[in-house]
Amino acid sequence: EPEVTQTPSHQVTQMGQEVILRCVPISNHLYFYWYRQILGQKVEFLVSFYNNEISEKSEIFDDQFSVERPDGSNFTLKIRSTKLEDSAMYFCASRGTRKNTEAFFGQGTRLTVV
Amino acid sequence: AQRVTQPEKLLSVFKGAPVELKCNYSYSGSPELFWYVQYSRQRLQLLLRHISRESIKGFTADLNKGETSFHLKKPFAQEEDSAMYYCALSGNSGGSNYKLTFGKGTLLTVNP
Numbered sequence: 155e156p157e158v159t160q161t162p163s164h165q166v167t168q169m170g171q172e173v174i175l176r177c178v179p180i181s182n183h184l185y186f187y188w189y190r191q192i193l194g195q196k197v198e199f200l201v202s203f204y205n206n207e208i209s210e211k212s213e214i215f216d217d218q219f220s221v222e223r224p225d226g227s228n229f230t231l232k233i234r235s236t237k238l239e240d241s242a243m244y245f246c247a248s249r250g251t252r253k254n255t256e257a258f259f260g261q262g263t264r265l266t267v268v
Numbered sequence: 269a270q271r272v273t274q275p276e277k278l279l280s281v282f283k284g285a286p287v288e289l290k291c292n293y294s295y296s297g298s299p300e301l302f303w304y305v306q307y308s309r310q311r312l313q314l315l316l317r318h319i320s321r322e323s324i325k326g327f328t329a330d331l332n333k334g335e336t337s338f339h340l341k342k343p344f345a346q347e348e349d350s351a352m353y354y355c356a357l358s359g360n361s362g363g364s365n366y367k368l369t370f371g372k373g374t375l376l377t378v379n380p
Contacts, residue, residue, distance in 0.1 A: 158311075187367065197312070197354065197370040210365045245312065247368075255300055255358050255366045259312040 156180045160246050160260035167236055167267055175231045175263045177246030185249040186229045187257065188221065190214070190242040197245065203229065236267045270295050272357050274371035281345050282379050289340040289374045291329075291355030299357045301331055301338040302368070306352040315353070316340070325349070345378045352376075 159178045167173050179186050188200040201211040203221055220232045229248075233240055246260040271294040281287050293299060301318040316324055318331040318338060329340045338355060355371040 185366070189368075189370075196372040197368075199367045199369065202365050202367050204365075210367060249366065256302075256314050256317065257366075257368060258314075259304075261311040 156258075158246055158248055158258050158260035160244075160263050162263060163261065164264045165266070167265070169238060169267055170235050173233050173236055173265060175233075175244050175246075175265070177229045177231070177248075177260055178227055179229055179246065179248030180250075180258055181227070183248035183250050183258075185209075186221075186223070187247040187249075188231045189245045189247065189259075191245065191262075192239075192242040200231070200244075233265075236265075238267050241265055241267045270299070270357050270359055270369040272355050272369055272371035274353075274355055274374050276374045277372065278375050278377070280377045280379060283347055284344050287342050287345045287349070287376065287378075289353050289355075289376065291338045291340065291371060293336050293338065293355070293357050295357055295359050297359055299359045300366075301329070302356045302358065303327070303329055303338075303340050304354040304356055304370075306354070306373075308351070312354065345376075347378045347380055350376055350378045 161176045186203040189197050191197045199212050201215045202209045218234045222230050243262045245262045247257040249257045273292045303315040304312045305315045306312050316329050327342045352373050352375050354373045356368040358366045
């Protein structure tokens with residue numbers, strides 16, 4: 155069964171450093187998302203991406219964040235200058251068509267900013 | 269604005285007992301409601317969606333638009349049901365986005 159895969163599973167970085175979280179969505183999916191979950195809190199929407207552009211972003215998704223689909227398969231989330239409060243579990247999700255609204259999630263990347 | 273409320277952070281029942289995980293939502297349009305489950309060390313996976321009106325692993329959930337609720341129920345809980353359960357709402361916010369808004373989750377523990 156096809157799966158969304160994320161790498162790395164755990165990333166430790168120093169405050170102020172740039173990180174790139176990678177995701178490989180399910181191959182025929184068209185809609186891509188990033189969510190995050192700070193420890194003990196709810197899963198929060200960050201950004202959605204469709205047709206090679208951001209379709210919606212949350213207040214959390216400020217100028218420090220960017221997303222890209224560089225090669226038609228990978229979907230990346232970049233945090234330019236990490237802060238301590240960026241420490242969280244980051245989930246990638248993808249969805250097939252407009253009518254099928256089920257989102258499939260990756261296993262997550264745990265980002266720890268020290 | 270979309271909002272999902274799961275009032276119980278923790279729920280503990282004995283094997284064979286009925287279980288109900290509560291979910292209330294707020295959305296101005298016609299939402300689509302989901303239950304996602306996360307077993308220990310595994311990814312979020314879809315358990316139920318209201319439009320399919322099916323029973324998965326013995327769980328059912330009925331959308332009550334009058335009470336804006338989508339409670340998850342199972343008549344006889346099993347130990348393997350122990351997991352984190354998230355209620356989620358998807359609404360078309362003017363485009364084809366269908367982002368998910370999650371509740372805070374309920375950790376269900378089924379004791380032997």
